[in-house]
Amino acid sequence: MHPDKIRAVLEGVRDGRSSVEQALGALRDLPYEDLGFARVDHHRALRQGHAEVVLGQWKTGEQIAGIVRSIAERSQNVLVTRVDVDKARNVRAALGAAFEDLRYDESARTLTLERQAIEIRGRKPIAIVTAGTADLPVADEAAVTARMLGNEVIRVTDVGVAGIHRLFDARASFERAGVIIVVAGMEGALPSVIGGLVTLPVIAVPTSVGYGAQFQGLAPLLTMLNSCASGVLVVNIDNGFGAAFAATQINRRDT
Amino acid sequence: MHPDKIRAVLEGVRDGRSSVEQALGALRDLPYEDLGFARVDHHRALRQGHAEVVLGQWKTGEQIAGIVRSIAERSQNVLVTRVDVDKARNVRAALGAAFEDLRYDESARTLTLERQAIEIRGRKPIAIVTAGTADLPVADEAAVTARMLGNEVIRVTDVGVAGIHRLFDARASFERAGVIIVVAGMEGALPSVIGGLVTLPVIAVPTSVGYGAQFQGLAPLLTMLNSCASGVLVVNIDNGFGAAFAATQINRRDT
Amino acid sequence: MHPDKIRAVLEGVRDGRSSVEQALGALRDLPYEDLGFARVDHHRALRQGHAEVVLGQWKTGEQIAGIVRSIAERSQNVLVTRVDVDKARNVRAALGAAFEDLRYDESARTLTLERQAIEIRGRKPIAIVTAGTADLPVADEAAVTARMLGNEVIRVTDVGVAGIHRLFDARASFERAGVIIVVAGMEGALPSVIGGLVTLPVIAVPTSVGYGAQFQGLAPLLTMLNSCASGVLVVNIDNGFGAAFAATQINRRDT
């Protein structure tokens, strides 16, 4: 809990403006509210000054709609991740006409609601580099997330290590970024090569794109964890959102 | 290779100041030299303006001594990682009296040579948080690395999740950092808790400390990759060096 | 087999009241009966004084209906676990109007029949704590089971480690329990934190909620087995029933 809030509440106690019981109640009710099935934490959004993020994967369309409505009432932006086409349709149906500005990106599997203009707060753009066409959905999730959290985004696609001259052509464009997210399936060798070329922070996202001994992303995950390029940072398989969230934290002006 | 160098060389060609063959030779010989068993890349150190890093694990004491001597001749600082006690002794014996300022840290398993004062180039301190006493060697490797690469370091030790009140007491000290490195063995839950408390970038280092179903670090590795705190970044098991290297890239003033 | 029964039978033999063959027959036919496809063990229910439990997962609707009918004839309560919606419909269809009081809980995937009032035999309530919304089905299975086996239940939901202040708010409510069941997917760190806060027995249930390197529950399973909080007890992935069954054994007044 935020120390300033506690301080304020305690000063109220000290100054006799409130009893201990009142203070306790105030603290408890403040930064989230109970929707019955999940406690939505507005606190987080406040800290970040940007879109509230909702993980859509194990929620029903009705649950997502309820959360979106609750957030929108406070005029905040919303990002819902891991929403498949059918669930997106259900969310729309449940929200109705007042939410026609809710946008669905089928590749990124995201729902976004922009009720405020997004203020760019990142120091530099975030570059998102993709090894193969099949990795685009994960890269798209990262791109939508990075944008909703207040970053410019540079996209570089289809520059796998097996045709490494393409990578060198594209290099100029990603070297002006503040962080690089590298999305790669199959054997996931791209972050090692990029990590050896640049001095920027590199976040590697293994994807489940592959077959056989790729083991649903295990192969590139191990590759990235063992990268001979020092300092490659790794997130979970197919976790484009997590990579963009971390990149935002790295890229913030005030850190 | 650095575009400016290529540009300079090509302008020489364009202006007739040098032939193609000369330019090629210049480029080839520049940033590294052949020691027979390994090409030492001075290039990297130049880019980073700090210590040259050598991975000591699979090199003999003689090989390490040779590399250290080669770097020291250019008056650069040196950091050698993953050196056990016996190998450190061999390195010293091979280098002799001229290298009495070579320092060995038995816990961190590092050899360091500071021939230049280390210039602090990081924006803020790097916090290194440890869950248990047994994780200290990995945290020490991270701390030595962070310092040699030009960062202030904040240490917080023994604040595991099973005694979570300790963590809250220590919180103030790590919240003024620019990046947090969290080192944890056993089940490795600490980065999730810290990742939920702060908005700074969090780099998680799983350690092989544990037994049985800890599987030499697999358990905390999986824990960290699946963290419910968004944006936790993961490096290889016991890779304190890699965490500090990445933290340095994140923390640099000029990015 | 129960020693008292054997004793009684043997005394019959000793006293000449029955031949060895008769005694053997009596012993054999007593505590279960053959339904052709499975021997229903009424014995167990007798020992526990509560609902007879049936694992529904690999049985057809027809088989489940047959077993339910057989148990109900002895006026016992029934709990059937791991029944999906379609199978529940088949069971109902097969049982007909005489079983309209058969209740189906879609989240918990349980069928329950209460033909006797459930007598509370647990010393204290059983607390069931859930990390995320997606873990509710497993927690619901645990809750239905705990109730059917004669326990009061306290529910605490959505208190994951990434928002740990929520957990502290909820702490008072679960500290009055006799046992705590902690249900957690993703990285499954919650039992470690709770295990460090309380001195009650903690039963941890990993769930398959997650993706990528969560490996269908392997990640939280390993986390829980390696918990740095001493004494965390673990059951199989998604096994809400097993956790509640064990909690009932721990919580019984007479042990």
Place this chain on the structure above:
Amino acid sequence: MHPDKIRAVLEGVRDGRSSVEQALGALRDLPYEDLGFARVDHHRALRQGHAEVVLGQWKTGEQIAGIVRSIAERSQNVLVTRVDVDKARNVRAALGAAFEDLRYDESARTLTLERQAIEIRGRKPIAIVTAGTADLPVADEAAVTARMLGNEVIRVTDVGVAGIHRLFDARASFERAGVIIVVAGMEGALPSVIGGLVTLPVIAVPTSVGYGAQFQGLAPLLTMLNSCASGVLVVNIDNGFGAAFAATQINRRDT
């Protein structure tokens, strides 16, 4: 942190008896002290009223000696686990004559110091059942732990499932326990059989005893997690201490 302590401190603030800064300081320094390399938590021992437990595995003999001395100064009992013969010798050497009552159990790999008589606080004995001779060290660790934490212990040894008549002979002795700890290596089938015989809580400890496809304890770990006997609870491979710690929590009179 304990609510009563906070309450007392806050009432001091409310009543003007202390400033916020003083209260904060008091809270911070209370329940542990800094030994430099590890924060010893006396808090825990106070809550449990019994021996303070120290995990010896990754500590040096000197570190263990320091912690033992610190605890003994408060006249508390001490249990140090996972100490091999050489380390035990180092601890003794470092502690000297004042600690001649420090006892080392080579099979259990424990050091124990009893400066207070152990008060039996468990409701019933804890039974510790072993499948094979090779599993005795883990069972011994459990037995020493159970005793040091205030329990009577019943030992039953060498009753593996391949000679199941032995198990039935021994049954009477373990049925009067309050909890049963079953230690088993190889395929680890014993907890399933015992779990089907009794209605007591069963804690299963897989051991690394076996070879080939036993995979250092993975085989019995999986066996126990999948037990067809409902309610078998599992701890980490070779974790005799954890089993006894959990059994103590289950067995306490006041829960």
Place this chain on the structure above:
Amino acid sequence: MHPDKIRAVLEGVRDGRSSVEQALGALRDLPYEDLGFARVDHHRALRQGHAEVVLGQWKTGEQIAGIVRSIAERSQNVLVTRVDVDKARNVRAALGAAFEDLRYDESARTLTLERQAIEIRGRKPIAIVTAGTADLPVADEAAVTARMLGNEVIRVTDVGVAGIHRLFDARASFERAGVIIVVAGMEGALPSVIGGLVTLPVIAVPTSVGYGAQFQGLAPLLTMLNSCASGVLVVNIDNGFGAAFAATQINRRDT
């Protein structure tokens, strides 16, 4: 290839009765014929004097029908394994009225054609023991196979280790067998218990019945391989056919 056949052919060559080319042709065409997609080996059936066995899993209904027809033309019995309901329907449709005696067992997933009376050639019955109801399909596959290969079969069902008194009741019936096949999912402990009770050869079949850490049969597979009962023999997960085939080889009168 059979040495006698080669001898005969070679004597033909020696005696001038046939050229090398003729002999070669004769050898090639003898014991199988080319159906285009698979070489059916009548040879095997001849050696075994019983049903020809066809693995149906990766063949189309049309392919199976072709093979069945080819075998039936030689008046041999046929056993096709791993045929699901839809494929069975296709086979029937393709074979038409002349094959109305083709029998499909939905649980065992077998097609059988008995054009000759099955001669019992086994020394004793083969006992097939099942731990749980869900394991019946694999046991049924074993039973159908054992019968088609010329064995009497004893079935014992639902005698899992968690209700071990049932097993002892059933013991008399399986002790008169020549071999025991034990089929068990979940943790697969049953073969260990039976292996300790009898001195007959025991073949253990792990099944994929279970969830979570059962890992599709890995848990009982490891259990059975590590059985503390000496001499338990193991086949692949769900391989009821293989167990019965091996049991037949063990049980043959002439070995």
Place this chain on the structure above:
Amino acid sequence: MHPDKIRAVLEGVRDGRSSVEQALGALRDLPYEDLGFARVDHHRALRQGHAEVVLGQWKTGEQIAGIVRSIAERSQNVLVTRVDVDKARNVRAALGAAFEDLRYDESARTLTLERQAIEIRGRKPIAIVTAGTADLPVADEAAVTARMLGNEVIRVTDVGVAGIHRLFDARASFERAGVIIVVAGMEGALPSVIGGLVTLPVIAVPTSVGYGAQFQGLAPLLTMLNSCASGVLVVNIDNGFGAAFAATQINRRDT
């Protein structure tokens, strides 16, 4: 990038025929063109003088159609792999009547377009040997690939190790090849046997054909990697294409 091209471009710069900017532009646009979702690399086809290869698995029918059209405009042949029936239909629909010569092989899951006669450039035929009927799709993919890349193909089917006399009969036919591709599922022992019989390069392809402990191809993959026949080379599970591609490189006249 090809050194000659760079040389030519640089000579232009040296001779003043072009500015640096022009040269850079020329280099960038040369060997591929941007289709928006993927950079098609005509370069590769040029190097190989044969069909351009497209991996169809994670592309939509529309994307494949676009790539095929782009390649066909340069009168090149096309091979698209890993296309299931539905996707093949979509590709056809999108391409229309001008591509009626596009051929789909349902077993191999390939689309092929032959706009030029295929010139045989391999030194000798490539033999493709299959252990079981179920492995045919992978072998077919290898065969189509080998042919499209300019090789003659010898097919040998259904010669598994369990009926090893068939293998010896077939031996003469595959010994005249230049490379042997061995496709095997189940336990994958065939490459070891063939590797011991011949002195030709052997490429082993494990397939996912099997069940239980075959683990979707892991079993034959490990078998092949550990082959006691020296020099067996392995590709990914089910990777018929990769095997044929490598075989083509080995078999080329000019290497």
Place this chain on the structure above:
Amino acid sequence: MHPDKIRAVLEGVRDGRSSVEQALGALRDLPYEDLGFARVDHHRALRQGHAEVVLGQWKTGEQIAGIVRSIAERSQNVLVTRVDVDKARNVRAALGAAFEDLRYDESARTLTLERQAIEIRGRKPIAIVTAGTADLPVADEAAVTARMLGNEVIRVTDVGVAGIHRLFDARASFERAGVIIVVAGMEGALPSVIGGLVTLPVIAVPTSVGYGAQFQGLAPLLTMLNSCASGVLVVNIDNGFGAAFAATQINRRDT
């Protein structure tokens, strides 16, 4: 427990010759005796009429000596398995001159004591076939075991699949056996080939001989479980004893 014994005891009770308590005592003390650290089961040896078997791996030399002495007092033969050189020396030292006929086989790692002539009770010889020289220790363990349990043994060595002509030469010698034990490391393909050649029961023993992706025997274990030769039976990695024990059960005249 043996039904006849129970019957006798119960008849005593029925006829008034003994009280229940007496009978109980008699039953309990009969077939084993307590040595303090392990209950030696003479029962087993009686059933098998041959050597008593002791697993030496996790016992000390002193423990083994105690057990050997206890068995020898009843004039039984003894087989101790998994005894390394140092432990064997300790056993000898502890037993002294009275046990000079105790024989140690360094390759098989067995101690044997023959106080009775071994009576051959097997129907036919047991063949033990080895793929490579390095597999000999496991095969030797099997051979010693088979002999001590009353079987003739045929040895065939070094007939791996990579030189398959050797196997065919040796075939005549193993076809007269009653059971074949095939010991193979590396990829473990030999049992598949032999299983396809013979109609005898085949017991496959994977060994840990290999490196890299052999994973200490996992590779041949999976190979053997997935054998395309029907009916191959598998035991644990390096378990030569278990294979010979099972072979003895198969080979016994009276089954």
Place this chain on the structure above:
Amino acid sequence: MHPDKIRAVLEGVRDGRSSVEQALGALRDLPYEDLGFARVDHHRALRQGHAEVVLGQWKTGEQIAGIVRSIAERSQNVLVTRVDVDKARNVRAALGAAFEDLRYDESARTLTLERQAIEIRGRKPIAIVTAGTADLPVADEAAVTARMLGNEVIRVTDVGVAGIHRLFDARASFERAGVIIVVAGMEGALPSVIGGLVTLPVIAVPTSVGYGAQFQGLAPLLTMLNSCASGVLVVNIDNGFGAAFAATQINRRDT
């Protein structure tokens, strides 16, 4: 067995020059001889015209010496692989002064005896490319093997993907090879990059160099199997010998 030999023998039979028995004897005794512990196959060396290869890993120094002597008597060259320093010393001691020309390479762990000049029979050199210094022993094993089997060798060292400009500098030297062996530990990305640069056959050798999630070579093994560069061929972890053996087969003039 070689068809020509069989043909010759059979023609002898047909022409009456020899009886069947004589021919059989001749065939049996020809290409190997029995040394008691292993059948040395001279046949193989004859086919390859080069050094006889012996796998030293699981043989004693005495056994190796025996085999070397046996081969040397036929004036053949010998290559013994996987011999550590101590064993090499034993071999030398056993062979004595007559084998002073036996050479030991400590890095490659090979013993070589050149009694004949090695005739170069490869079409082109074999290039052996190494990613890191620590991979040199495996590369050295490959180099010694390639040379002993009649190939020229090109060595390129220390060109890992993290400093990819070094690779481009070295490219000219390996493009004139006939086959490329790429040896790489850590994440093993190098074969993917090289496979994308060249059109030569690429054999990838994963090494166990790394730590943590490298899992003794599993990480680079999976990387190489999933390479996005088509046609990369893989051998077992650390199998430098196997790579060179396969490269020799590919490189032979007569294939």
